[in-house]
Amino acid sequence: MYYQVQEFYEENNPLEEVVNLCGELAVIDNFVYIHTLFGHFAAGIKFNRPGKSYHSVEKVDYKNLPKEIASILTLYSKAVDCKDFDKQSIFFNYHGGDFAIWFRPLIRYVKKIGQQSILRVQTFYPVELQDDLKKIANAQKVKANDELYFYL
Numbered sequence: 001m002y003y004q005v006q007e008f009y010e011e012n013n014p015l016e017e018v019v020n021l022c023g024e025l026a027v028i029d030n031f032v033y034i035h036t037l038f039g040h041f042a043a044g045i046k047f048n049r050p051g052k053s054y055h056s057v058e059k060v061d062y063k064n065l066p067k068e069i070a071s072i073l074t075l076y077s078k079a080v081d082c083k084d085f086d087k088q089s090i091f092f093n094y095h096g097g098d099f100a101i102w103f104r105p106l107i108r109y110v111k112k113i114g115q116q117s118i119l120r121v122q123t124f125y126p127v128e129l130q131d132d133l134k135k136i137a138n139a140q141k142v143k144a145n146d147e148l149y150f151y152l
Contacts, residue, residue: 004037004063017070022082025118026073026103028066032121036065059095059126069101069124072148079144084152087119091127091136091151098127098136098151 016029061068076090089102103119110116127133139151 013066017066019070019073019077021073021077021119022080022085024085024087025116026121027118028069028073028121032069032124033065035122036124037062059097060099065124069121072101073121075144075148076150079142079148080150080152091132091139093141093149093151095147098133100125100127100132 016027019026019028072092072094073090076085076092087103087105089100091098091100093099101124102122104122106118106120107115108118127136136151141149142152143149
């Protein structure tokens with residue numbers, strides 16, 4: 001998996017994807033890529049980790065995960081009224097599976113700009129745990145396209 005991340009960035013992909021998410025800068029970088037691959041794709045090598053949910057490779061293009069997340073966030077900004085964005089998480093149905101993306105607000109220093117507030121994507125995982133299932137059980141669904149619905 002390490003080599004998958006290395007290959008992605010060596011193939012002239014930017015070190016981070018930045019999306020305007022309801023007026024906030026959402027940053028998708030190697031942190032979330034590595035965390036998601038190792039924490040939520042590696043079911044076969046993870047043992048004794050009860051309560052972890054794992055991705056089904058058929059639903060998510062893990063080889064282009066940062067771009068996939070950026071696309072989902074861009075569609076969110078277009079489909080959902082931004083007043084419904086809590087700046088913490090987004091729950092959605094993608095290719096028939098329920099997923100969550102979580103954010104962490106950070107301040108970072110950018111050369112020639114100075115301090116910048118961002119929402120860093122922290123994790124992206126399939127919704128399988130009871131707490132998450134309760135959050136979406138009675139949620140309204142907003143259609144972005146035939147393969148993507150957001151839960152509000």
